[in-house]
Structures are given as structure tokens and as C-alpha cells.
Amino acid sequence: VKVIDIRVRSANRRTEYPIIIAEQLAGSLGAQLARLAPKARPIVVSSPRVWRHHGPLVTAGLRGAGDTPLEVILVADGERAKHLRTVSRVYDRLLDVKADRRTVVVVVGGGVLGDLAGFAAASFLRGLPVVQVPTTVVAQVDSAIGGKVGVNHSRGKNLIGAFHPPLAVLTDPRLLSTLPARELRAGLYEVVKYGAISSARLFARLERRLPQILACESAALVPVIAECSRIKARVVSIDEHETGLRRILNFGHTVGHALEAITSYTRFLHGEAVGWGMLAAVALARARGELAPTAAERLATLVDRVGTRPAIGDLSIADCVEATARDKKVVAGTLHFVMPVAIGRTRIATDVTTRELARALRTLGMRP
Numbered sequence: 218v219k220v221i222d223i224r225v226r227s228a229n230r231r232t233e234y235p236i237i238i239a240e241q242l243a244g245s246l247g248a249q250l251a252r253l254a255p256k257a258r259p260i261v262v263s264s265p266r267v268w269r270h271h272g273p274l275v276t277a278g279l280r281g282a283g284d285t286p287l288e289v290i291l292v293a294d295g296e297r298a299k300h301l302r303t304v305s306r307v308y309d310r311l312l313d314v315k316a317d318r319r320t321v322v323v324v325v326g327g328g329v330l331g332d333l334a335g336f337a338a339a340s341f342l343r344g345l346p347v348v349q350v351p352t353t354v355v356a357q358v359d360s361a362i363g364g365k366v367g368v369n370h371s372r373g374k375n376l377i378g379a380f381h382p383p384l385a386v387l388t389d390p391r392l393l394s395t396l397p398a399r400e401l402r403a404g405l406y407e408v409v410k411y412g413a414i415s416s417a418r419l420f421a422r423l424e425r426r427l428p429q430i431l432a433c434e435s436a437a438l439v440p441v442i443a444e445c446s447r448i449k450a451r452v453v454s455i456d457e458h459e460t461g462l463r464r465i466l467n468f469g470h471t472v473g474h475a476l477e478a479i480t481s482y483t484r485f486l487h488g489e490a491v492g493w494g495m496l497a498a499v500a501l502a503r504a505r506g507e508l509a510p511t512a513a514e515r516l517a518t519l520v521d522r523v524g525t526r527p528a529i530g531d532l533s534i535a536d537c538v539e540a541t542a543r544d545k546k547v548v549a550g551t552l553h554f555v556m557p558v559a560i561g562r563t564r565i566a567t568d569v570t571t572r573e574l575a576r577a578l579r580t581l582g583m584r585p
């Protein structure tokens with residue numbers, strides 16, 4: 218089995234940590250852990266759903282790590298569970314099982330769990346080390362990498378958090394095989410995003426191999442997950458705190474976040490909203506003459522091939538435009554819009570008018 222090792226630099230903590238990607242990695246977590254943190258005692262945090270699918274494999278993989286029986290803390294996941302009360306439950310359970318400075322928190326789950334358990338670990342005893350074992354596409358290519366952890370507040374998403382780079386990210390693409398089809402597709406919009414923003418080669422690979430990727434074939438999935446991880450690793454290594462380069466990761470997210478907000482986070486999975494957001498950005502760039510028609514066609518076609526998204530025809534353009542103005546990516550009054558200029562290349566535009574944006578949304582079929 219091929220093992221891919223990618224390094225992430227954390228300026229914040231002056232450390233470097235690996236992302237290790239390999240088929241069947243989940244079955245040998247104990248050996249990985251013994252290398253990363255000899256003598257550490259693993260405590261797993263996962264969710265009932267994820268653990269139902271992968272608990273036996275992970276338990277077997279961790280056998281022999283630590284000198285006490287494996288403790289597993291299960292908490293609810295999903296966006297609605299991503300708040301301080303769930304973090305508090307993790308603290309309670311960490312105390313129950315006597316977590317101490319020898320503990321390594323092994324998070325097995327999607328982005329919600331990674332963010333929430335990562336935050337619990339960041340703050341418990343002023344910081345326990347974390348190993349991320351991501352189980353969704355979003356977590357494998359995005360949220361587990363970069364050290365941002367946190368939870369939502371009733372007044373907004375991800376308002377409470379910290380930087381807590383993991384000891385390692387251990388990625389087993391086989392864990393994705395149990396994902397519901399809709400979750401898989403939602404994650405793949407973010408994968409298309411990586412190709413669109415920084416790798417024409419990844420983009421072309423996606424065009425060629427999309428059917429195999431949608432079927433979760435490892436041979437097709439592994440290089441794609443690896444390439445996305447490399448891109449995210451590179452971006453956060455250079456710009457951990459999202460001041461410059463990290464902004465390109467927001468391609469499709471300005472309109473995406475707005476669509477999520479105006480539907481109260483109930484209609485779209487995040488990736489689906491980003492899919493629409495990318496189409497809006499493509500339409501806008503094309504209308505400005507910043508993106509050639511052939512490139513625009515390729516981008517729009519690949520987004521559409523990922524799958525169908527919940528409809529937007531009933532949503533008001535004015536509401537959507539207004540919501541983009543409230544996005545936290547507004548810096549000193551101007552919207553920083555990630556503009557595609559070629560396959561694999563973007564630029565940050567600071568002069569996008571609300572009229573242009575409205576026109577682009579009109580071409581997607583939103584309600585005037």
C-alpha cells in the first residue's frame with residue numbers, strides 16, 4: 218500500500234505536522250500513534266453514526282496503543298450539535314476517563330467533530346494533543362488540515378474557536394465508502410474548488426475520473442485526496458491566519474455562504490451551496506471578460522457533473538446580494554471576491570459591484 222506523507226508547517230506553533238494518507242491506514246492507527254507520540258494514551262472522540270460504521274476497524278487499529286483499555290467518547294455530530302454544550306459533554310467524559318497530560322485525543326469523524334472535539338482538546342488542561350482521523354471528504358481535504366477548531370454560537374457560525382494544530386492528520390480514503398451519496402457529492406464540490414483555484418492538473422484529472430471518484434474507487438480517490446491535501450497544506454503553511462493566500466480557499470464561498478444564510482442553513486449542504494457559488498463566480502468572471510468562454514464552460518460543466526443541488530429558482534437575488542454584504546469576508550467595506558481567471562488560477566477582486574453580482578445570479582435562474 219502506498220503511503221503519502223505531506224508536511225504542514227504551523228507558523229503559529231512553530232511546529233510541523235504530517236498528513237499521512239494511505240488506504241487501510243485506519244487499521245494501523247496504533248502503529249502510527251506509537252511513532253508520533255510514544256507512550257501516549259489515546260482517547261477516541263467520535264459520533265454514534267461514524268462509530269457504528271468504523272468503530273471495530275479503529276478499535277482494532279488502536280489495539281496495543283496505551284496501557285489502559287481504549288476509552289471512546291461518543292457525542293452527536295451534525296451542524297446542530299456544534300456548540301459549547303457538546304464541548305462541555307466532551308470535557309465531562311474526559312474527566313470521567315481521567316484524561317491527563319499523557320492523553321492524545323484521537324478524533325474520528327467529519328468536520329463538525331474535528332472542529333468541536335479539536336476545540337475541546339485545545340482547551341482541556343490548556344491543550345491536549347490531537348490526532349485527526351477525518352471521515353468525510355470535507356474533513357479529509359479541508360477541515361482537518363490547518364489547525365482551526367471551534368464551535369458555533371447561536372448568533373453565528375464558528376464564532377468561538379482557537380488555533381490548535383494537530384499532531385498529525387491520518388487519512389484513510391476507504392473511510393469515505395460509507396458516506397451517504399449526498400454528503401460525498403457535497404464534499405466533491407470542494408474538491409472541484411481546489412482544482413479550479415490552484416491546479417489545472419487536478420482539474421483535468423477530475424474531468425477524466427469523476428465517475429470512478431463518485432463510485433468511491435480508491436485508486437481514483439487517493440491521488441485526488443492527496444492533491445487537495447497538498448494544496449490546503451501549502452496554503453495554510455504560508456498563510457495560517459487567513460490574511461492573504463488563504464482567501465483563495467473562499468472561491469465560491471461568498472455566494473455559497475449567502476445562499477446558506479438566506480435559507481437558514483436548512484436547504485443546502487455547505488458544499489452544495491459552494492457549488493452554486495462557484496457557478497456564480499464563473500458567470501461573473503465570464504461577463505467581465507476575465508475568464509475565457511471555454512474555461513468557463515469547463516468549470517461549469519464539471520460542477521454540474523458532480524450532481525444536482527437543491528434548487529435556487531425561488532430565492533430572491535436581492536436577499537442573496539444583501540447577505541453577501543454581511544459576510545465576514547468583507548474587509549473595510551469592500552467585498553473580497555475570488556475571481557476565476559483560468560482553470561487553476563484566481564485573483565482577488567475588490568471592485569465587484571452589487572449590480573454585477575445580481576446579474577450573475579440572474580443567469581443562474583434566481584428570482585429577480
Ligand SMILES: NC(=O)c1ccc[n+]([C@@H]2O[C@H](COP(=O)([O-])OP(=O)(O)OC[C@H]3O[C@@H](n4cnc5c(N)ncnc54)[C@H](O)[C@@H]3O)[C@@H](O)[C@H]2O)c1
Binds near residue numbers: 266332365393397
Ligand atoms: N476547521 C476548518 O478549517 C474547517 C474547514 C471547512 C469546514 N469546516 C467545518 O466542517 C463542518 C462540516 O464538516 P462535514 O461536511 O464533514 O460535516 P459533518 O461532520 O457534519 O458530517 C456530515 C455527516 O456525515 C456523517 N459521517 C461522517 N463520516 C461518515 C462516514 N465515514 N460514513 C457515514 N457517515 C459519516 C456524520 O455523522 C454527519 O451526519 C462545518 O461545521 C464546517 O464549519 C471547518
Ligand SMILES: [Zn+2]
Binds near residue numbers: 407470487
Ligand atoms: Zn467550504
